[in-house]
Amino acid sequence: SVVTQGYEAPEGETERELAAVWCDLLGLERVGRHDNFFELGGHSLMAVQLLNRLARAGMETSLAILFAHPILRQLAVAVKRPGKLTTFPLDDNPLLLRAEGAQPPLFFVHEPSGDPLVYSPLASLLQVDRPVYVLHALGMYALENPPTSLEALAAYHAEAIRRVQPHGPYYLCGWSLGGLLSYEIACQLHQRGEEIAFIGMIDSYHPALLQNSAFDALSAAEQRDAMILTFLSNYVPESDRAVLAQLQRPIDEKKAVDLCSFHRWLPDDMTCEALLLRLNTALYIRPLGLKYRPSSSDFTVNLYTAETQENEDRWRGWHGIVGERSSLHPVGGTHHSIMQQPRLAQLAAYLSAHLLPQTPYNPVVIMHEGVKTEPPLFCIPGAGASAFSFLDLAGLLPVSSPVYVLQARGLTEVTRMPHLTVEETARDYIYAMRQIQPCGPYFVVGHSFGGWIALEIALQLQAQGESVSDLIVIDSRAPGSKQSASHREAIMKLIDIYNLMLNRTLPVTWEELSPLAPKEQLGYLHQVLVDAGLYTNKTPLSALEGVFQVIKANLNTSYYPATRYRGVMHMINAQEGDCVAREKHNAVWSAYAERLTPLLNPGNHMTMLTMPFVAKLADYITTVMSQTRD
Structure with a gap:
């Protein structure tokens, strides 16, 4: 093929030699002096092949220089002839993946193969206002005095990071062993008094989980x-x-790679030399990871995991090692496919949300002030619901009882990103609850999706040694994995909820919405809700946009409680619900509480919170709270 956009022929011997190599590698008939290697189709493996080919042609350079000067005419000026190269492969760290951004940079850390370019697709998907760098270790095994421990390797990387960013806050992330390195780098920077703002681990296992007696017994x-x-x-x-x-044992790595090439197991663009480079780097680095023993810390770690097998530790061995505010984000797939589409898009969405600068937000809405000496009731609405959903209930509770509702982030301020995990939500809610009530016993009620959050709040408070009174969960599906909800599925689910609130069907179908752009669909639905009396003419479209972004985030959330609630869970279900589904959900819920007390309340999933059906619910909650106080 021919790339003709803005073509200008290479000038000078170096440019022409570079162009010839590029043409051969990229399968092009010609390359111009203004062409960009990566825009022409160059990628991770091809970049290393390019370095090898240039070296054979007497033009040596580094990955860092290729990243900084991907345009042919620029690279021709930057390449070095023999004798001018640095002798230490880590000297060109860190490599720049993305230059744009006003916030402090994100540093990705290599996995065992040392390849930095595995992060290129992920970096391109991130929606963040910060530069992105990556630390590599390709060829580290060939050093005269290579690092002999993971701690020593992390020290090299910490110094490389400080060359770019002398002081914190630091943002670190790594896949596989890269997560361990990120953690150790954070420990070393923290010991120097630096702030660690973010640690992301992508399916990174604590080394102790990767060791077993059978492997240890091997020579x-x-x-x-x-x-x-x-x-x-x-x-x-x-x-x-x-x-x-x-x-044949012992395995000759060169013969093993040749076997892969002979059987055509390797990708078309991967040479034996490129694979050997990674294999030998991995053979050197992986044992360093197995010997590493991470120290405990208070760091807040975001752990993004592939699918967890039955009886496998969901926390990959990190629970109890990292800080209490750490959170788990199931992405799915395998240890390798988590870094490939379609899982990569979900991973990028998680990272983008967690890397956004967050200003403090207060989720508390006061429904009833009550008497300050009385313990308050904390209520958590369902997916996309506001404090208004508990208005009738609050009005029927004793006038002495303070009632607070904890609303989702992003519901009333559409510029805020909603929480993406139940654990994160619970932590923020607990912080707000403690500002009102520093010590237990706590009374918590959760409706629908709020039931998951209520349980997680109880579990986190329980782990902190706090007293949690009887937990009240209202018509909530059992915790577990949720399938990815598309825009269409989310908007139709929202319409279903409004249908339940009205106890009739709104005059809107997907066939009417599908020809419209996403924002126009919400505008159409907004007018339908105004006509139905759920919204007024003065209700801004942004109100519906906030509801929609929260419900879509909630529908895409998975939750697996880490332990069991040591108390009574009152499971109050809607009488008009599916009785078979109800029994199945209650059976799962019973595994997460020492005692489950089921109760039916009149109404459907939504009307059970409104008059007249909510009266029985209010009486029951009042009885539970008074008995617990006594």
Whole structure:
């Protein structure tokens, strides 16, 4: 093919030599002096091939220089001839993936292969206002005196980070062993008095979980063979892995890579040299990770996990090691596919949300001030619902009882990103609750999706040694995984909720909405709600936009309680609900509480909170609170 956009022929010997190599690698007939290597189709593996080809042609450079000067004419000026190169492969760290951004940079840290470019697709998907760098370790094994521990390697990387950003706050993230390195770098920077603002671990296991007696019993040579097979099996179809396993022991890595090439197991753009570089780097770095023993800390860590197998630790061994405010974000897929589409998009969405600068927000809405000496009732609405959903209930409770509602972030301020996990939401709500009531016992009520948050609040307070009174959960689905909800599914679910509130069907269908742009769809629905009397003519469209962004985030949230609530859970379900589904949900809920007390309340999922049906609910809650006080 030919790329002709803005073509200008290369000038001078170096430009022409570079252009010839680019043409060969990229499969192009010609390359102009203003062309960008990555825009022409260059990528992770091809970049390393380019460096190797240039070296053979007597033009040596580094990944850092290629990233900084991807345009042919610029690279021609930047390449160095033999004798002018740095001798230490880590000297060019960190590499710049994205230059734009006003916020402090994000630093990705390499996984065992040392390849920095595995993060390129993820970096391109991030919606953040900050530069993105990556630390690599390709070829580290060839150093005269390479780091002999993960701590030592982290020290090199910490110094590289400080060359770009001398002082915190620091934002660090890594996949696999890169998560361990991120954590250790954070520890070392923190010991120097620096602020650590963010640590992201992408399916990173605590080293203790990766060790087992069978592996430990192997000799050093056998452990090396096992690591080679594990590394190469990522490129080999499952049906052919028996062929790979037949390699003569001890395994010669060059012969193993040649076998992969012979069977055409490698991607078309991967050379044996590129694979060997990564394999040998991984063989050196992975044992450093297995020997690493992370120290406990108060760091808030965001752990993004692949699918968790039955009986596998969802926290990957980090629970109790990292700070209490750490959170788990299930992405799904495998340890490798989590970094590939379609999982990569979900991972990027999580990271983008967590890297946004957040100003403090107060979720508390006062429904009834009551008497200050009385313990308050904290109410948590369902997905996309506001404090208004508890208005009738609050009016029927004793006048002495203070009633507060904890509203979702992003509901009334559409510029704020909603919480993406139940654990994060619960932590913010607990902070707000403690400003009102520093100590327990706490009374918490959750409706629908709010039931998940109510349970998590109880579990976190329980872990902190606080007294939690009987937990009241109103018509809530059992915790568990939720499928990804599309824009269409979210808007139709919202319409279903309004139908339940009205106890009739709104005159709107997907067929009417589908030809419209997303914002126009909300505008159309807004007018329908005004006509139905749910909104007034003065209700701004932004009110519906806030509701929609929260409900969509809630629908895409998974929740697996980490432990069991040591108390009574009052499960109050709608009488007009599906009785079969109700029994199934109650059976799951019972696993998360020492005692489950079921109760039916008149009405459907929404009308049970309104008059006249809410009267029975109010009487029951009043009785529970008075008995607990006594």
